[in-house]
Amino acid sequence: MSTSIELKAPRIIVIEDRGKQYALTLARIPKKLWLRYFEGILSTSENQNGKRVDSFDSSAARLDLVEQSLTTASGYALPDGKTSIDQVEGWKSMLPLSHRLGVANAIISVSASEPSDDDPISLGQESVFLDAVWSAGDDGIMRKFKGLRHNFISPTSEQQRRVSRDSSRSRVVGGSRNGKTQWLGAQATLADLYDELIVSVEGYTVDGAAPDREGIVEFMDTYHKVAAVDVLFAPAAPKVEEEA
Amino acid sequence: MIDVWKDAEGVRMALEEIFESDFVRSRIHSEGASPETIERMERQVPPRTLAWGYYRFGEHLLHLEALQQAGIGVASVDLAAFEAEGLLALHRARSAFKARHPACTACGERQQNRFGRECPGCGSKFQRKKA
Numbered sequence: 001m002s003t004s005i006e007l008k009a010p011r012i013i014v015i016e017d018r019g020k021q022y023a024l025t026l027a028r029i030p031k032k033l034w035l036r037y038f039e040g041i042l043s044t045s046e047n048q049n050g051k052r053v054d055s056f057d058s059s060a061a062r063l064d065l066v067e068q069s070l071t072t073a074s075g076y077a078l079p080d081g082k083t084s085i086d087q088v089e090g091w092k093s094m095l096p097l098s099h100r101l102g103v104a105n106a107i108i109s110v111s112a113s114e115p116s117d118d119d120p121i122s123l124g125q126e127s128v129f130l131d132a133v134w135s136a137g138d139d140g141i142m143r144k145f146k147g148l149r150h151n152f153i154s155p156t157s158e159q160q161r162r163v164s165r166d167s168s169r170s171r172v173v174g175g176s177r178n179g180k181t182q183w184l185g186a187q188a189t190l191a192d193l194y195d196e197l198i199v200s201v202e203g204y205t206v207d208g209a210a211p212d213r214e215g216i217v218e219f220m221d222t223y224h225k226v227a228a229v230d231v232l233f234a235p236a237a238p239k240v241e242e243e244a
Numbered sequence: 245m246i247d248v249w250k251d252a253e254g255v256r257m258a259l260e261e262i263f264e265s266d267f268v269r270s271r272i273h274s275e276g277a278s279p280e281t282i283e284r285m286e287r288q289v290p291p292r293t294l295a296w297g298y299y300r301f302g303e304h305l306l307h308l309e310a311l312q313q314a315g316i317g318v319a320s321v322d323l324a325a326f327e328a329e330g331l332l333a334l335h336r337a338r339s340a341f342k343a344r345h346p347a348c349t350a351c352g353e354r355q356q357n358r359f360g361r362e363c364p365g366c367g368s369k370f371q372r373k374k375a
Binding site: 045046047049050052157158161164165167168169170171172173175176177178179180181182183 | 245246247248249251254291292293294295296297298300301303304307308311316318322324327
């Protein structure tokens with residue numbers, strides 16, 4: 001079993017449904033497709049009697065992302081006369097909705113994790129750790145990769161300002177007083193900042209070897225870039241102890 | 245559909261609301277206030293009346309202003325035009341707030357309004373200008 005994520009390999013997501021396994025293969029998802037996904041997320045806030053009420057819907061964007069990225073699938077019964085799923089016109093939209101959403105949930109299953117080393121933080125360099133589901137192994141089992149390390153140079157105040165500016169951008173639908181705020185998101189900026197700040201990574205390979213900086217910029221999954229920089233710019237929680 | 249970052253007047257109004265609610269909140273937890281008084285004062289915090297995006301962009305402008313005040317200059321060439329317009333809206337909102345709540349000339353505490361006779365902070369007496 002590999003302990004690293006191979007960034008150039010296709011991703012195979014295995015769904016288990018009613019005792020049967022279905023394998024859905026995705027091509028490498030380019031930055032353009034990820035940005036289209038982020039733009040498709042509907043994140044809104046409403047002002048209800050002075051209180052903020054948030055809502056979030058990414059289901060349409062997730063389905064679109066999966067349909068754009070799927071290259072093949074196996075495990076499904078095919079119509080008579082068809083020997084491969086590629087021969088079935090519109091096969092992607094015929095896959096069960098729950099399977100397509102399951103694939104989407106797997107590829108966006110990325111979260112911040114606790115540092116896996118005991119070393120103190122080096123000045124001028126910051127490390128972010130992620131846990132992520134990537135692809136099924138040769139045994140067909142999906143596993144979570146833990147402690148994927150991204151080492152950055154420290155961001156400048158100018159880069160911090162770009163994050164603040166772009167995450168504060170929104171549109172209002174329905175009037176400035178009673179309208180609904182649609183947040184535009186700063187994911188494109190976060191992805192760009194990743195390319196500016198990244199130094200090295202651990203837990204990823206390109207063609208079986210640890211990637212250099214150029215390789216990271218070119219092949220790192222954009223969702224992982226966004227997740228890592230999001231953690232990088234999030235304020236650390238101070239240690240507070242309750243008074244006795 | 246309104247692009248919030250381009251609506252300088254909406255941003256100014258949101259900033260004024262932020263200033264007013266912060267002002268009321270800053271007075272709530274003064275020493276010795278009973279829970280009943282705190283609860284009564286909490287009800288005086290003005291509700292937010294605009295779409296939420298205006299307040300978030302206002303917070304970004306306050307962050308920009310804080311950087312400038314701390315001497316961490318943001319070169320004007322690096323500012324987006326809408327940020328520059330937003331900073332002007334922030335300046336207008338702050339000026340209006342200061343006019344509504346003048347500072348005590350002795351201790352600097354902001355007053356509830358322009359018509360008080362005595363500073364609740366230090367007890368200095370205010371003199372009215374004669375017409």
